[in-house]
Structures are given as structure tokens and as C-alpha cells.
Amino acid sequence: MVNAAIVKQLKELVGVQNVFDNKADRVTYAYDAAVLEPQLPAVVVRPENSEVLGRVVAFCNQERLSVTVRGAGTNLSGGTIPQLGGVVLLTNGLNRILEINSEDMYAVVQPGVITAQLAAAVEAKGLFYPPDPGSQAVSTLGGNVAENAGGLRGLKYGVTADYVMGLRFYDVEGNLIKTGSRTVKCATGYNLKALMIGSEGTLGVLDEIILKLIPPPRARKSMLAVFDQMERASQTVAAIIAHHIVPATLEFLDNFTIRAVEDFSHAGLPVEAAAILLVEVDGHPGQVAEESEQVEAILKQMGAKDIQVARDDAQRDRIWAARRSALSALAKLKPTVVLEDATVPRSKIPAMVHALQDIARRFDLAIGTFGHAGDGNLHPTILTDKRDKGEWQRVEAAIEAIFDEALALGGTLSGEHGTGLAKAGFLKKETGQGAILLSRRIKSALDPNHILNPGKIIGA
Amino acid sequence: MADMHALVRLMREVEDQLASCMRCGMCQSVCPLYATTGREADVARGKLALLDGLLREMFDRPDSVRERLDRCLLCGSCQAGCPSGVRVMDIFIKARAILAGFSGLSFSQKMIFKGMLAHPALFDQLTFWSSRFQKLLTRPVNEMLGTSCARVMSPLIGDRHFKPLADRPFHHEVPFLDTPAGRSGRKVAFFVGCLLDKIFPKVAGDVVTVLEKAGVGLLIPQGQACCGIPALSAGDTQTFQRLLRHNLERFPVDDFDYLVTACATCTSTIKKLWPLMAEKEDAGTRRRVARIAEKTLDISQFLIDEHLLTDVPSVGRASKPAEVTYHDPCHLKKSLGVSVQPRAVLNAIEGIRFVEMEGADQCCGMGGSFNIKYYDISRDIGERKRRAIQASQCSVVATSCPACMMQISDVLSRGGDPVRVRHVIELLAECWKDNDNYPSTH
Numbered sequence: 001m002v003n004a005a006i007v008k009q010l011k012e013l014v015g016v017q018n019v020f021d022n023k024a025d026r027v028t029y030a031y032d033a034a035v036l037e038p039q040l041p042a043v044v045v046r047p048e049n050s051e052v053l054g055r056v057v058a059f060c061n062q063e064r065l066s067v068t069v070r071g072a073g074t075n076l077s078g079g080t081i082p083q084l085g086g087v088v089l090l091t092n093g094l095n096r097i098l099e100i101n102s103e104d105m106y107a108v109v110q111p112g113v114i115t116a117q118l119a120a121a122v123e124a125k126g127l128f129y130p131p132d133p134g135s136q137a138v139s140t141l142g143g144n145v146a147e148n149a150g151g152l153r154g155l156k157y158g159v160t161a162d163y164v165m166g167l168r169f170y171d172v173e174g175n176l177i178k179t180g181s182r183t184v185k186c187a188t189g190y191n192l193k194a195l196m197i198g199s200e201g202t203l204g205v206l207d208e209i210i211l212k213l214i215p216p217p218r219a220r221k222s223m224l225a226v227f228d229q230m231e232r233a234s235q236t237v238a239a240i241i242a243h244h245i246v247p248a249t250l251e252f253l254d255n256f257t258i259r260a261v262e263d264f265s266h267a268g269l270p271v272e273a274a275a276i277l278l279v280e281v282d283g284h285p286g287q288v289a290e291e292s293e294q295v296e297a298i299l300k301q302m303g304a305k306d307i308q309v310a311r312d313d314a315q316r317d318r319i320w321a322a323r324r325s326a327l328s329a330l331a332k333l334k335p336t337v338v339l340e341d342a343t344v345p346r347s348k349i350p351a352m353v354h355a356l357q358d359i360a361r362r363f364d365l366a367i368g369t370f371g372h373a374g375d376g377n378l379h380p381t382i383l384t385d386k387r388d389k390g391e392w393q394r395v396e397a398a399i400e401a402i403f404d405e406a407l408a409l410g411g412t413l414s415g416e417h418g419t420g421l422a423k424a425g426f427l428k429k430e431t432g433q434g435a436i437l438l439s440r441r442i443k444s445a446l447d448p449n450h451i452l453n454p455g456k457i458i459g460a
Numbered sequence: 461m462a463d464m465h466a467l468v469r470l471m472r473e474v475e476d477q478l479a480s481c482m483r484c485g486m487c488q489s490v491c492p493l494y495a496t497t498g499r500e501a502d503v504a505r506g507k508l509a510l511l512d513g514l515l516r517e518m519f520d521r522p523d524s525v526r527e528r529l530d531r532c533l534l535c536g537s538c539q540a541g542c543p544s545g546v547r548v549m550d551i552f553i554k555a556r557a558i559l560a561g562f563s564g565l566s567f568s569q570k571m572i573f574k575g576m577l578a579h580p581a582l583f584d585q586l587t588f589w590s591s592r593f594q595k596l597l598t599r600p601v602n603e604m605l606g607t608s609c610a611r612v613m614s615p616l617i618g619d620r621h622f623k624p625l626a627d628r629p630f631h632h633e634v635p636f637l638d639t640p641a642g643r644s645g646r647k648v649a650f651f652v653g654c655l656l657d658k659i660f661p662k663v664a665g666d667v668v669t670v671l672e673k674a675g676v677g678l679l680i681p682q683g684q685a686c687c688g689i690p691a692l693s694a695g696d697t698q699t700f701q702r703l704l705r706h707n708l709e710r711f712p713v714d715d716f717d718y719l720v721t722a723c724a725t726c727t728s729t730i731k732k733l734w735p736l737m738a739e740k741e742d743a744g745t746r747r748r749v750a751r752i753a754e755k756t757l758d759i760s761q762f763l764i765d766e767h768l769l770t771d772v773p774s775v776g777r778a779s780k781p782a783e784v785t786y787h788d789p790c791h792l793k794k795s796l797g798v799s800v801q802p803r804a805v806l807n808a809i810e811g812i813r814f815v816e817m818e819g820a821d822q823c824c825g826m827g828g829s830f831n832i833k834y835y836d837i838s839r840d841i842g843e844r845k846r847r848a849i850q851a852s853q854c855s856v857v858a859t860s861c862p863a864c865m866m867q868i869s870d871v872l873s874r875g876g877d878p879v880r881v882r883h884v885i886e887l888l889a890e891c892w893k894d895n896d897n898y899p900s901t902h
């Protein structure tokens with residue numbers, strides 16, 4: 001238990017200015033972006049260098065204090081909601097980009113570096129870090145790795161895991177563990193780095209991350225196509241892929257979302273459309289020219305009612321503004337926003353969209369769906385008011401129905417937002433009890449006192 | 461122990477608005493305070509969570525929440541970028557009022573607001589006399605910027621390079637003016653505002669010059685008062701309401717087409733906060749406030765939107781054009797979405813080459829009384845601005861708000877940078893003045 005003596009020792013470890021034990025400060029570290037009840041930590045600490053980070057972890061283990069590492073606190077699954085009376089460990093004192101190596105194309109960062117800031121620094125050196133979660137302006141790379149965050153470019157460029165070359169992390173006893181390397185290939189030892197990716201702070205605390213960088217695409221082209229049937233839009237996605245074209249981004253908005261965006265931004269979107277597809281191809285200029293023509297032809301052939309091709313950057317921005325404002329447009333409709341990310345195999349998107357519309361009707365809820373059509377990752381967004389108890393019960397039932405549907409279609413509960421607390425109770429449905437038991441054995445081996453972010457992923 | 465139930469009842473007023481925050485954390489990317497401190501209690505999400513905590517009766521005293529709520533620049537960056545459209549500024553202003561009403565104002569706040577601001581005539585006299593005395597306390601450090609630093613170290617003044625009060629406030633020069641609509645066919649009322657009146661009377665004079673040259677009729681009523689923002693941000697709604705009523709009497713809404721100001725903060729207060737705080741007034745007052753708010757424009761916005769800058773005389777006898785950059789005051793760009801027009805004014809001036817600085821719309825860190833209470837943080841935020849100005853390599857930084865002018869002068873002067881801080885309107889007014897070494901210092 002955290003008492004005055006513990007707080008005093010923490011102050012000695014990290015410095016008085018980096019310990020927050022006033023209740024008002026603690027209240028501001030009790031939540032994240034998930035719609036879940038906040039839990040008040042007993043104390044919040046902010047180490048300012050790697051060594052101190054390790055000592056804090058070891059100290060908490062020795063004192064049996066639960067520790068929840070917090071980056072920007074933007075995850076959508078409750079991963080940074082601490083245990084009542086536990087310790088919150090902030091990483092924003094560890095926010096230095098340690099190296100950007102243009103020759104070998106990698107970057108080494110501390111976990112608190114903000115995603116967009118790394119992307120900008122890398123771009124300034126003529127390179128490219130592709131993972132671009134919608135929260136990149138605030139999310140940290142530690143949080144990205146610990147959630148295996150995705151983004152709009154997942155289809156062609158993959159997710160965070162595809163860029164982690166190596167990691168350095170503290171185990172629960174405060175030993176510094178190194179896994180992976182600065183090399184493109186690495187075949188030594190167990191792949192501990194794979195275990196750490198997506199582990200949501202339950203197995204160790206990330207201290208340094210080596211990230212792969214790539215040359216940026218030289219050209220890109222964006223298109224928007226309007227469909228009057230969801231099936232058509234979805235078949236179009238399949239057709240594009242069948243032509244062996246892999247767009248950098250292939251997004252869709254459903255009718256509900258189109259209406260919300262149009263009401264909000266008056267961008268001239270067709271409010272009667274069943275779906276809008278947004279496509280961007282990138283790469284070598286010649287390839288981009290060829291592929292964009294092909295995509296345009298496919299869009300026509302598949303019966304798109306209207307096609308807009310961006311001729312310049314301004315038009316490109318206009319096209320993407322619709323997608324970028326999807327969440328804000330929906331969020332403004334109701335006080336509470338539940339953003340799910342059930343994911344299905346690409347070909348099952350029409351079935352999933354139908355199921356979602358059916359669920360919205362069945363539970364009498366407003367659900368707007370948009371997302372990454374190219375990789376099957378949908379964002380059904382439930383708009384509600386959590387203070388309305390009756391409706392909230394229907395929301396919970398609807399979430400379960402969405403999970404069931406995604407699994408029935410051969411999909412997963414979460415494409416990118418992680419398990420956290422929100423989905424821990426449903427994990428068994430997807431993985432079966434065996435995987436959970438094995439995971440718990442791994443957890444017990446690495447964290448015998450169960451102090452690292454308890455309750456997340458595999459339950460208590 | 462305070463009666464927290466009573467407070468919770470009062471807080472219900474903002475409950476619905478509080479519920480619209482989805483805790484996404486996106487405000488972290490724009491909050492100048494959070495960028496400097498990295499503390500969640502400093503960013504809107506944290507503050508809203510604290511207010512939520514008050515509502516949920518998590519606290520048995522409101523003091524610690526109030527203290528954190530007050531640590532804010534009220535710059536509105538969070539609201540401008542909020543995906544959920546949370547009306548953060550409305551919530552903060554209302555909550556400050558509720559908490560001040562509940563816990564009371566501090567002694568010095570009472571002295572300033574109730575004793576001075578609420579009585580415009582007394583306030584004018586006091587500041588007039590203190591301008592005589594401050595000469596004894598301060599010495600000019602940086603001629604170019606016209607700031608003074610403390611000769612006698614006083615705890616309030618510290619080592620800041622602040623703008624001294626002018627020898628003669630604007631209302632001594634021009635106590636009253638009422639001219640008919642000229643060739644433009646427009647008549648405007650000029651809301652001068654405290655900082656222009658008492659610290660930058662020259663800018664106020666330049667506003668008059670420019671409007672006269674543009675053929676615009678002017679109404680400058682006698683005895684206008686403060687717009688009320690200092691009182692309101694301290695939660696003193698009583699003083700605010702007094703000032704509001706006082707100003708409503710001075711500015712008969714039917715007598716002018718527009719009300720212009722050269723202070724971003726006044727413009728935003730009149731347009732946004734007057735209507736918000738008039739919610740509880742009678743229907744007649746509400747209507748008057750709404751009509752005034754509708755007619756209120758920033759001076760550059762007025763000149764450009766009304767196409768009044770068609771025959772600006774050419775200036776620029778200086779051999780090479782002055783390179784001028786522009787700082788967006790939060791209260792213009794983030795609160796009102798006005799950013800194009802001040803740049804258009806600069807571009808209309810021959811002899812100026814406009815250069816966009818990096819992060820032109822990043823807060824300068826002034827934040828009214830924030831600067832006084834949290835001077836060190838305010839200075840850190842200002843330093844970022846200073847670096848951006850330096851990087852633009854301009855010799856002049858223009859802006860549209862006297863409060864920003866004070867803060868930027870302070871950071872530049874402290875760093876000894878040879879950059880002049882000017883109001884957009886000063887640069888414009890010089891086009892009509894016979895001026896050999898354009899643009900001049902003062």
C-alpha cells in the first residue's frame with residue numbers, strides 16, 4: 001500500500017517535482033479515452049531518465065505496488081486506467097529522439113516521444129515512418145508499441161509491429177533487457193520483442209525503441225468514389241486488390257457517417273450515398289500514374305456513381321478532410337462516443353456492415369461506421385449518453401453483439417485498439433481458454449507478484 | 461468543511477457540457493501550457509475531469525480544483541481543435557464564476573475588480589496617477605521596444621520587461637468623438653479597451669486615423685469601460701455584469717453599423733462572452749447584447765471585409781522593404797477564426813514584405829493574469845514564440861492584440877533581439893503619415 005513513507009522514497013528516487021500525490025492531480029491520471037469508470041491512483045511519478053525508470057519499477061515490485069505505465073493516455077481500451085491505489089508511471093519525461101540514422105534507415109527513441117513528432121523529424125531527414133494512428137498528434141511511441149497501433153496506411157505499410165526492429169525494456173525486477181537489433185535481420189534468441197509488442201504494460205516497461213524507417217513514396221494520388229450500394233463498394237475493394245494493386249489507403253464511410261460529416265462540414269458530400277470509398281495510391285510516379293488510372297477504371301466499371309480524382313494537393317486535402325472529420329462529426333452528435341474496432345476478413349465487410357445496421361436497429365442505437373475497408377478494420381461508432389442508464393444497457397448488449405458477429409465472420413475483437421480492460425472479459429470468445437491459460441503462465445513467470453498493469457488483457 | 465452539496469448543485473449548470481468531453485486527449489497537442497509542463501491537470505482534458513470530480517463529490521474542498529482551473533491561459537486552443545466540439549471556454553468561465561462565488565475572491569482580486577475595474581472613472585484616475593509614479597520605479601532598458609524593467613525589485617514586477625503605462629491615456633487625447641458616416645457610407649463605434657487606452661494610446665490614435673482616411677464615421681462614446689474579461693476570468697461575475705451594463709449604455713446599438721476594436725481579447729469577449737454571460741439577463745438586454753456581438757469586428761476584419769483598403773497611399777521610401785511577420789492572437793484566430801484579414805492588411809501596404817513565421821498561431825503565453833501569477837511558465841511559452849520570430853528573420857513582428865504585444869515585447873526585449881513589435885494598424889496608419897524612415901519605432 002502506498003503510504004507516506006513510500007511517497008517519500010519515491011520522491012527521493014525521481015525528485016520532489018516529479019511526484020504527484022495531491023488528490024486533484026491524481027484525479028487527472030485516473031482515466032483514458034475508453035468509456036470506462038476512472039480509478040484513482042495513489043501516486044503518480046515521472047522519471048526523467050532511463051536509469052530512474054528502472055529503479056522505480058524495481059522499487060514498486062519490491063513494495064508490491066501495482067504500476068500502470070502511461071504515455072499520452074489516449075488508448076481506447078482502458079489500458080491506462082490504474083488499479084485503485086496503485087502507482088501511475090508517466091513516460092513524458094522520457095521524450096528524446098536518440099538517433100535518426102539515415103544511412104541504415106532506423107531511429108532510436110525513448111518511449112515518451114510523440115508519434116507525429118518522430119514522423120516530422122524523420123521526414124525532415126528525407127525518410128518515412130508510416131504508422132499513423134488517428135491520435136498521432138498526441139500518442140506516444142511507447143503507447144503505440146504497447147498497443148500495436150495501426151492507422152490509415154495499414155493496408156500497404158502495415159502496423160507499428162512491422163517497424164519495431166528492437167526494444168530495450170525493464171523487466172519487473174528492474175533488469176534492463178535487450179531484444180532485436182539495429183540490423184534489418186536478427187535471428188538470435190527468443191523473439192522477446194514480439195512478446196512485448198501489444199503487451200499493454202503487463203510484461204515489462206519499454207525504455208528504448210528502435211524503429212525501421214523507409215524511403216518516402218515519390219508520388220501519390222487520391223480519389224473519392226460514391227456508391228449507392230454497400231455491396232458495390234465492398235466488391236470494388238475486392239476488385240482493386242484482385243488487380244494486384246495495393247493502395248496506401250483504402251477507407252470507407254457509411255451513410256450515417258456521410259450524413260454526419262456533411263452536416264458538420266458542408267463539403268458537398270452526397271447524403272443519399274450508401275457508401276463512399278477513399279483511395280490513395282503512392283509510390284514511383286510512373287507506377288502511381290498507371291495504378292491510379294487502373295483504379296479509376298475499376299471504380300467506373302463497378303458502377304461508382306461519382307468519382308473525384310485529386311489533381312493537386314489542395315484537392316487531395318479536400319478529399320481526405322471528409323475522412324479526417326468522420327470521428328469529430330460523429331462525436332459532436334451525442335455526449336458519449338464508443339469507438340469499436342472489430343475487424344473481419346476483407347471479403348466479409350458487406351456482411352459486417354449489414355450486421356452493424358441490424359444491430360443499430362435491434363438495440364435502437366445510433367451507430368456510424370467508417371474505417372479501413374482495405375484491411376477489414378471497421379470503426380462502428382456508437383453514439384450515446386452514458387448517463388442514460390437504460391440506453392447504456394442496450395449499448396453494452398450491442399457491443400457484445402458486435403463482437404459475436406465479428407468472430408462469427410472469422411474476425412477479431414480488435415484490429416488496433418487493444419484488449420485492455422474493455423475486452424479482457426471477451427477475449428476467451430476469440431482465443432479460447434487455452435491461449436488465456438498459457439498467457440497467464442507467461443505473465444506469472446515474468447511478473448510473479450502481478451504488479452504490472454494488473455487486470456489488463458488476461459483479466460485478474 | 462464547505463457545503464459541497466451546494467456547490468454540486470451550482471455545478472449542474474455545466475454538467476451537460478462537461479459530459480461531451482470524450483477524454484480523447486487530442487487537446488494535449490495544442491495546449492501551450494501542457495507543452496511546457498506536461499502535466500495533465502494543465503490541459504483541458506484534465507481540468508474537465510477535475511470539474512467532473514467536483515460534480516461527483518470526490519472532493520470535500522474545492523480549493524485544489526480551483527487552483528488548477530485557474531492555471532490556464534484561456535487561450536481557447538483546446539476548444540478550437542476539440543473533435544467533440546466541447547465548449548471548453550464556456551465551461552471554464554462558468555466554473556470560475558461558480559467557484560469564485562462559492563469560495564470568494566482573494567483580497568487583491570477584490571481590490572482590483574470591485575474597487576477599481578467596476579468603477580471606470582476611478583480606475584482611469586488611479587492608472588493615470590500610477591503612470592506618474594512608475595517613472596520613479598522603472599528605468600528605460602530597451603528604447604526600441606519601449607519597455608521598462610524594475611529599478612526597484614518588487615515581487616510583482618520581478619525582472620520582467622513590462623510596457624509602462626502611457627503618460628497620457630487615449631481618453632485624455634480623445635474623450636469623445638462622433639462624426640458622420642463619410643464616403644464609405646459606414647459608421648462604426650470604436651471600443652478602445654483598457655490596454656489600448658492606458659498602455660498603447662498611440663495604437664488607438666492610429667485606429668482613428670485609419671478609419672478617418674477610409675471615410676468611415678466614428679463614434680467614441682465618453683466613459684467607456686473595460687470589456688470585463690479580467691473580472692470574468694477571476695470569476696467575478698458581479699463586476700462583469702456592472703461593466704456590461706455600463707458599456708451597453710455607452711454604446712447605443714442603433715447608432716452604428718459595426719463596433720470595431722483593435723484588441724483581439726476585447727473582440728472575442730464582446731462576441732462570445734457577453735452573450736454567454738447575458739443568458740440570465742432580461743430579454744431586452746439579451747437582444748441588445750446579441751446585436752452588439754453580431755456587429756463587433758476586429759479592425760482588420762472590418763477594413764478587409766468591407767473592402768475599404770482600396771486607396772492606401774504608397775509608402776516605402778526606405779530603399780528596401782521591411783520584412784514583417786505576424787503573430788495570430790489566440791482570441792482572434794482560435795476564438796473567432798480571424799486570421800486572413802490582418803495578413804491582407806499587411807499585404808496591402810507597399811513597402812512591406814510579409815513573411816509567415818513557423819507556428820504563427822501558437823499562443824504567446826500572455827493569458828492576462830496568467831502572466832502575473834505564473835510568470836515563469838508564461839515566459840517559457842513566450843520563449844517558443846521568440847524563437848519562431850527570430851527564425852523568420854524579420855525586423856518587425858505585427859499582431860492584433862495589445863496583450864500579445866506586451867508579452868512579445870517582454871520576451872524579445874529580454875533576449876535583446878532587434879525586432880520591433882507593432883500593431884497591424886500602426887503599420888497601416890504610417891502609410892498616411894509623412895515618414896522618412898518607415899517603418900518607424902514609435
Ligand SMILES: Cc1cc2nc3c(=O)[nH]c(=O)nc-3n(C[C@H](O)[C@H](O)[C@H](O)COP(=O)(O)OP(=O)(O)OC[C@H]3O[C@@H](n4cnc5c(N)ncnc54)[C@H](O)[C@@H]3O)c2cc1C
Nearest residue numbers: 071072073074075079134140142143146149150201206416
Ligand atoms: C481520437 C483517437 C484516435 C485514435 N486512432 C487510432 C488509430 O487510428 N489506430 C490505433 O491503433 N489506435 C488509435 N487510437 C488509440 C490510441 O491512440 C493508441 O492505442 C495509441 O497507441 C496509444 O498511445 P498512448 O501514448 O496514448 O498510450 P497510452 O494510452 O498511454 O497507453 C497505452 C498502453 O500502453 C502501455 N504503455 C505505454 N507506454 C508504455 C511503456 N513505455 N512501456 C510499457 N507499456 C507502455 C500502457 O500501460 C497502456 O496499456 C486512437 C485514439 C483516439 C483517442
Ligand code: SF4
Nearest residue numbers: 481482484485487542
Ligand atoms: S480534445 Fe475535447 S473531447 Fe478530447 S479530451 Fe480535449 S476537451 Fe475532451
Ligand code: SF4
Nearest residue numbers: 491532533535536538
Ligand atoms: S485554454 Fe489554452 S491553456 Fe487553457 S487548457 Fe485550453 S489550450 Fe490549455
